[in-house]
Amino acid sequence: MTTAKSGKPLTEVTLDALRAGDLEIDDVRIHPDTLAAQARVAADHGNPQLAENFLRAAELTLLPDDRVMAIYEALRPRRSTALDLAAIADELEGLGAARNAALIREAAQVYQARNLLL
Amino acid sequence: MTQARPIGRFRFMDEQRVNLDGFAREDPQLGLVAFNSPSDPTPSLVIEGGVVIEMDSKPAADFDIVDAFIATHALDHAVAQEAMALDDLDYARMIVDPNVARAEVVRLAGGMTPAKLARALATLRPAELVIAMTKCRARRTPSNQAHVTNRSDDPLLLAADAATAAAFGFRELETTVPVLGDAPSNAIAVSIGAAVGSPGILIQCSVEEALELELGMRGLVSYAETVSLYGTEQIFIDGDDTPWSKAFLTSAYASRGIKMRVTSGGGSEALMGSAEGCSMFYLEARCVALARAIGSQGVQNGGIDSASVAGSVPGGVRSLMAENLMVMVRNLEACTGNDALMSESDVRRTSRTHPIFIGGSDFICSGFGSIQRYDNMFGPSQWNSEDIDDFLAMQRDWGVDAGLRTAAEPDVARLRRRAAEAVRDVYRVLGLADFTDEWLEQAVDAAGSKDVPDADLMTPLTASRLIRDTNVTMLDVIRALDDCGYDIEAQRLLEMLHARVEGHYLQTAAIFTEGMQVLSLVTDPNDYTGPGTGYTPTAARQLEIDSIRQQKSVDDLRGSQQAAASARLSATGFASPGTDPRDVVIGVSPATARAIWRTLCGLTVDEALDELLAGLEEEGCTGRIVRFNDTIDLGLIGLKAARLAGSGIGIGLQAKGTALIHRRDLTPLANLELYSVAPSLTRGAYRQMGINAGRHAKGSTPEPGRNPYSDEAIEARYHTTVVALVAIERECCDPAGFPESLTLAEER
Numbered sequence: 001m002t003t004a005k006s007g008k009p010l011t012e013v014t015l016d017a018l019r020a021g022d023l024e025i026d027d028v029r030i031h032p033d034t035l036a037a038q039a040r041v042a043a044d045h046g047n048p049q050l051a052e053n054f055l056r057a058a059e060l061t062l063l064p065d066d067r068v069m070a071i072y073e074a075l076r077p078r079r080s081t082a083l084d085l086a087a088i089a090d091e092l093e094g095l096g097a098a099r100n101a102a103l104i105r106e107a108a109q110v111y112q113a114r115n116l117l118l
Numbered sequence: 119m120t121q122a123r124p125i126g127r128f129r130f131m132d133e134q135r136v137n138l139d140g141f142a143r144e145d146p147q148l149g150l151v152a153f154n155s156p157s158d159p160t161p162s163l164v165i166e167g168g169v170v171i172e173m174d175s176k177p178a179a180d181f182d183i184v185d186a187f188i189a190t191h192a193l194d195h196a197v198a199q200e201a202m203a204l205d206d207l208d209y210a211r212m213i214v215d216p217n218v219a220r221a222e223v224v225r226l227a228g229g230m231t232p233a234k235l236a237r238a239l240a241t242l243r244p245a246e247l248v249i250a251m252t253k254c255r256a257r258r259t260p261s262n263q264a265h266v267t268n269r270s271d272d273p274l275l276l277a278a279d280a281a282t283a284a285a286f287g288f289r290e291l292e293t294t295v296p297v298l299g300d301a302p303s304n305a306i307a308v309s310i311g312a313a314v315g316s317p318g319i320l321i322q323c324s325v326e327e328a329l330e331l332e333l334g335m336r337g338l339v340s341y342a343e344t345v346s347l348y349g350t351e352q353i354f355i356d357g358d359d360t361p362w363s364k365a366f367l368t369s370a371y372a373s374r375g376i377k378m379r380v381t382s383g384g385g386s387e388a389l390m391g392s393a394e395g396c397s398m399f400y401l402e403a404r405c406v407a408l409a410r411a412i413g414s415q416g417v418q419n420g421g422i423d424s425a426s427v428a429g430s431v432p433g434g435v436r437s438l439m440a441e442n443l444m445v446m447v448r449n450l451e452a453c454t455g456n457d458a459l460m461s462e463s464d465v466r467r468t469s470r471t472h473p474i475f476i477g478g479s480d481f482i483c484s485g486f487g488s489i490q491r492y493d494n495m496f497g498p499s500q501w502n503s504e505d506i507d508d509f510l511a512m513q514r515d516w517g518v519d520a521g522l523r524t525a526a527e528p529d530v531a532r533l534r535r536r537a538a539e540a541v542r543d544v545y546r547v548l549g550l551a552d553f554t555d556e557w558l559e560q561a562v563d564a565a566g567s568k569d570v571p572d573a574d575l576m577t578p579l580t581a582s583r584l585i586r587d588t589n590v591t592m593l594d595v596i597r598a599l600d601d602c603g604y605d606i607e608a609q610r611l612l613e614m615l616h617a618r619v620e621g622h623y624l625q626t627a628a629i630f631t632e633g634m635q636v637l638s639l640v641t642d643p644n645d646y647t648g649p650g651t652g653y654t655p656t657a658a659r660q661l662e663i664d665s666i667r668q669q670k671s672v673d674d675l676r677g678s679q680q681a682a683a684s685a686r687l688s689a690t691g692f693a694s695p696g697t698d699p700r701d702v703v704i705g706v707s708p709a710t711a712r713a714i715w716r717t718l719c720g721l722t723v724d725e726a727l728d729e730l731l732a733g734l735e736e737e738g739c740t741g742r743i744v745r746f747n748d749t750i751d752l753g754l755i756g757l758k759a760a761r762l763a764g765s766g767i768g769i770g771l772q773a774k775g776t777a778l779i780h781r782r783d784l785t786p787l788a789n790l791e792l793y794s795v796a797p798s799l800t801r802g803a804y805r806q807m808g809i810n811a812g813r814h815a816k817g818s819t820p821e822p823g824r825n826p827y828s829d830e831a832i833e834a835r836y837h838t839t840v841v842a843l844v845a846i847e848r849e850c851c852d853p854a855g856f857p858e859s860l861t862l863a864e865e866r
Contacts, residue, residue, distance in 0.1 A: 004619045013616060015608055018597055025591055028337060028615035030375035038621045045640055046224055046449050047626065049191060053365075053413025054624065057372030065335045068370050069328060075363035077355045100369070107362035110186050114351070116360060 005029035005061060032058035052099070059097035071100075075107060077116045082108055084118070136463035142430040149393020149401070152384070152428060152437035153240040157395035161234035163202045165195055174233040182351035184404050187361035192411035194228035201229030206238040213242065213250045213447065216648030220254055227447040232403035235447070239440045240399060244473055247439050251477035253646040254446035256416075256627040256639040258653045260478040262521025263453065264288035264488035266308050267495040271300040271578040273545065274538040274553060274561035275570055277311030281537035283488040284315025285530050286506060287523035287662075289629045292343065292485055294324040296495050301325045302585040303550070303578040305338040306595055309614075310544060311537040313599075313607040318614070318630025320377065320623075324496070327359070327367060334376040337592030338585075340614050341377035343418050343453070343484070347408050348382065349401030352392040365412035372413075375618030377628060379416035379451060380409045384441050385427030385434075398428055399437045403444060410448045415626045417445040418484040420455020425470075425500075429460040435470050442479060449639075451627035453484040459498040467500050475512065475520050478653065480627045482520045490566030503565075513663050519655045523662040534562045536604075543602035544595060550581035675842040679714050686724045686863045687711035693744040693857040696764035700739045702815050703768045704730055705759030708747045708850035710773040711860060714843060717775025718796040718836055726777070726804045727862055730769055733808020739765070739815050741808070743862060747855025750847040753787050756780030762857065765815035769807065774843045775799055779811045790814060791822050797836050798826040 002010045006026035017023050039054035060068055071088055074080045080088075085108035092101040111117045124132070131137070146155040164172035170189035171178045181189060201209075209226060212218040227235060242250060264283040268275050276293065283291055293308045295301050305323040312319035323333050324344040333339045345367055348354045354361070364380070371378035382405035384398035393401060402419060409417045420438045421428045428434035442454040456471045475482055486509075487499030494502065501509060506522070513520050538561045545551040557572040564570050584590070592615060600608035613634055617623050623630065626639035635641070646652030655663060687710070696703065704727065707714075716722050727743060734741040744762060746755045752770045756778045759768025766782040770789075775796035778789040791810060793799055806823050813820040 002620050010616055010619050013612070013619070015596075015600055015605065015612060018593065018612070019600065023593055025337070025593065028593065028619060030373070030619055030621050034619070034621045035372065035624075038624055041625060041640055045626070046221065046228075047410075047415075048194075049410055049413045050415055050626065051413075052191075053369050054372055054621075056365075056369035056413070060369055060373035063373075065332070068335075068373070069331060072328065072331070072363060072366055072370060075360065075366050076358055077360055077363075100366070103362060103365060106190070107360065110183055110362070111360070114183055114186075116183070116355070 002034060003031055005031045030061065032061045035061065056099045056103065059092070059095075059100050062095055062097065075104070078118050081118045082112060085111070136461070136466060138462040139466065140426070140430050144431055146395055146397070149388030149396060149398065150431050151397045152431050152433040153397050153399045154237070155395060155397035155400065158236070158397050158400040159233050161202065161231055161237060163193070163198055163231050163234075165198060168195065174231050183354060183360055184349065184351055184408060187365070188232065188404065188407045188411050190411075192407045193231070197225060197229030199229070201226045202231070202234055207241055209238040210241045210246070213254065214246045216253065216646070219647070220644060223254060223447050224449040227449070232407045233400060235407075235444060236397075236400045236403035239444055239447075242440065242443070244436055244439070247436070247443055248473045248477040250443050251439070251446065251474065251479060252652060253644070254443060255479050255644050256446065256449065256451050257480045257629070257637055258642045258644045259637050260519050260521055260653065261289045261481050261629050262287065262483055262486055263290035263292060263481045265485045265494055265496055265499060266291045266293050266311075266488055267295075268489060268493040268567040269296060269495070270567050270570070270573045270575055271295055271297060271304055272561060272567055272570055272573040273303055273307035273541050273551070273578055273581065274558055275564055275567055275573070276304055276307040277314070277537040277541040278534035278561050278564070279489050280308040280311025281315035281533040282525075282530055284312050284319050285525040285533055286488065287521055288486065288488060289318070289521065290320045290322070290341065290481065292322050292324055294495050297579060298325060298329070300578040300582050301329060301333060302338060302590075303582040305333050306544070306585065307541050309338065309592070309611060310540050310595065310599065310607065313610040314537040314540055315533055317610045317632055318634050320629065331367065331370055334371060335374050336590070337615060337618075339376070340617070341379075342371055343379050343381055345378060345380045345414070346382065347380050347405045348387060349396070349404040350387050350392050350394050353387050353390050356390065361408055361412060368412050368414050372624055375621055375624065377623050378414065379418055379453060380412070380414045381418045381422060382406065382409065383419045383422035383424055383455065384437055385421055385424030389424045389427050398434070399440060402441045406441070406444045406448055406450075409445070410450060414450065415624065416451025416453060416480070418453040418455070418457075419445060420484070421458070421460065422455055422484065423458050425455060425458050425460040429466070429470065438470070439473055442474065449626070451480045451639075453481040454479040456483040456500045457485040458496065459500050471500060476516055476518055478518065478520070492568070493566050507666070507668070510666050514666055517660070517663065519653070519659060519663060524666045526667060531562070538562050540599060540602070540604050540607060543604070544598040545581060547598040547601055548590060548594060550584050551577045553577070670838065670842070672842040672845050675839060676713065676846060679716060679846070682715040682722060684715055684722060684724055686865065687743070687860050688863070689745065689858045690861050691859055693762060693859040695762050696742065698740065698764040700815060701764030702734050702739050702741050702811050703759040703763040704741050704743045705755040705768055705770045706743060706745050706860065707750055707752070707755060707772045707847055708745065708852070708855070709847045710745055712850050713846045714773035717773065717799070718839065719775055719799045721775070721799070721801065723773050724862065724865070725801065726771060726775060728865070729801050729804035730771070730808040730811070731862070733805045733810075734812045736809055737812025737816065739812040743860040745858045745860050747850070747852050747858065750844065750851050751786070752776055752778060753780070753789060756789055757782070757784065757786050758857065767811055767815040769811050773847065774840065777804070777807055779807065779814060781814065793823060793825060795825045795832060797832055798828055800826070
């Protein structure tokens with residue numbers, strides 16, 4: 001049975017629950033375990049990159065919306081110094097978001113080489 | 119020196135719409151070349167210790183950001199050596215060979231660099247592209263996407279048009295804004311309208327990357343597509359992104375359970391002035407490899423905004439389709455362009471779409487303009503609201519499923535009203551806006567925003583500000599719908615939120631059926647392996663494709679003829695031969711005054727007879743109406759009439775209006791005058807025919823009447839009706855029947 005990010009089973013995410021004031025946004029958000037399961041499906045269907053994306057996404061479920069938006073902004077061209085990106089990578093690493101941390105460290109390396117740092 | 123004036127034939131040709139299009143000489147320097155620019159790199163791939171140290175003739179030290187990301191993430195090292203060693207034509211043949219499984223084609227593509235795949239796909243001819251697309255698209259069932267926008271971001275009209283698009287079968291709706299601040303209101307209005315039209319419609323609001331993500335996080339949209347990729351580093355950075363920021367964005371969408379695809383398209387780099395001398399197809403091959411590398415499940419390509427750039431060079435339209443195919447062989451969802459209008463010519467734009475239309479793709483159009491051209495805030499589409507019936511007729515002609523279905527006017531009228539009312543009620547309950555009755559009525563009836571003069575441009579802006587300030591989410595919208603009695607729509611939108619929690623629609627090429635079943639690469643994989651395999655519409659779906667609202671049966675026609683029934687003609691018994699030399703017989707067909715009352719030109723049979731009789735009278739002759747019940751052949755009816763006539767001259771008139779003059783000594787097919795183009799006849803023509811018949815009776819030789827000529831597709835318009843009218847004539851025909859005199863009462 002699928003559960004939402006909040007832990008509520010999807011069977012309890014109903015109009016009646018909404019009427020009773022019992023639903024919040026995390027009740028309609030995907031759980032990281034569900035993304036991990038979808039990653040296995042993607043890998044089984046010949047797309048390891050899509051699987052990797054779902055695994056990065058599973059990590060990002062742990063971050064609040066505004067933090068996700070801010071990291072995206074930091075990854076845009078010439079927005080961040082090497083130190084800024086390193087700090088974000090460390091922050092993500094600390095949250096258990098190792099795949100995203102690796103992505104950001106890789107970006108920092110290429111940005112350095114291609115003059116895309118602040 | 120003055121320019122010599124071209125001859126008339128060329129002046130005329132120059133005026134044709136196709137000559138409004140721009141046609142460019144190939145210019146590889148500017149990237150104005152579809153395939154195989156001299157600057158395109160020679161394919162190569164060198165991997166050492168699991169690291170790509172050279173790709174497409176470039177050493178790793180020289181990699182730009184696009185190369186670097188592809189080299190690190192896109193390539194399947196286990197397959198690379200085998201795939202790169204394959205001959206281009208051998209691989210191309212595997213793509214079209216029904217005996218080679220799609221999975222094998224996909225496996226090998228995984229090991230190919232952009233330059234390698236570009237060279238191989240460039241060898242495919244158009245008909246081969248069609249077969250390749252049929253076989254290689256991810257999802258078995260084809261589908262289609264619509265644009266739903268308008269100039270004023272009118273929420274009521276957006277909702278009504280979204281419901282309309284859903285009724286016509288579109289499974290994804292893309293809206294956007296002329297005014298950026300209106301985006302949240304548009305997303306809500308289209309979501310509600312779509313939910314009125316059908317369960318399971320995916321909604322996106324195409325705006326700047328960060329705002330689009332924010333809309334997704336609030337649950338206000340259910341997929342994203344405006345995540346642009348480019349084939350050169352310069353243009354990528356001009357677009358204010360890098361492959362890493364895009365990869366992160368891709369994961370951000372998935373982390374909120376939102377479907378996402380990226381956008382690219384040949385010609386965009388040339389359009390933005392930085393193609394690095396490469397062909398459009400090679401640069402697009404880089405984009406597609408990058409799309410796969412960042413983990414996007416799909417790609418919208420096929421030119422998109424730069425489709426007309428590709429269309430301006432030799433082979434450019436073929437390259438647009440080959441781009442789509444490249445997405446498919448990279449095992450991604452293909453949303454195959456046919457989006458921005460690429461030609462002023464109806465012929466060229468149809469030609470551009472048609473191979474994809476018959477081959478079938480995950481989304482035939484990545485934006486069919488379901489609204490008026492002037493309301494399309496992406497610019498006019500390749501297909502627009504005026505083309506919906508054309509598109510439906512084309513589906514029916516070829517028996518293919520291109521995602522659309524016919525919709526009956528009363529149903530669409532009901533849906534539009536419910537959609538507009540639902541948005542009005544929700545906006546009122548959420549305190550976003552109030553709408554007048556006049557505005558609502560106009561939006562329900564409107565063909566476009568010009569029909570809604572009462573729309574207030576400030577309303578969507580104010581509503582959007584309130585949505586953001588008060589942090590309205592889709593849960594609030596659903597609660598408001600439910601409060602106002604729209605529990606069906608509330609349930610449908612809640613199910614779209616369930617879909618995000620389940621995540622099945624994050625898989626490649628996912629859409630929802632009306633029963634909320636996910637169709638994707640996983641649940642509905644394309645299994646084409648030659649004739650008799652792959653997607654075939656179900657019987658019910660085929661019926662939808664075939665049963666366009668305009669089709670008519672003989673019974674429909676019988677009913678409309680019955681509505682024109684008149685009592686002026688009545689039978690008075692057996693018709694005898696005449697002796698008066700001024701006696702001219704007007705022979706009429708068996709269905710006359712029985713089942714057929716109106717001719718093809720719109721005149722009633724009575725009116726045609728009035729004119730014939732008046733013409734005869736002008737010449738001092740007497741017309742006599744006789745119905746020949748034993749034949750439907752007009753030549754024979756005319757000849758039999760002539761043989762009954764004292765003058766030896768007869769007129770034959772089929773109830774559908776075709777008429778001729780005959781003489782008793784001629785063979786059935788050798789008549790004196792024939793008015794064959796019944797739909798174009800007029801009162802004047804019948805009058806002239808009466809006059810001419812009178813002159814023949816008197817022994818003079820009148821100037822023959824000429825068939826009216828027009829450049830309209832008369833046969834297309836009337837042949838189905840003629841078939842039905844002839845069937846009715848045959849039902850009324852009795853081989854043993856005798857000729858009957860008819861009298862025509864005065865018009866009352």
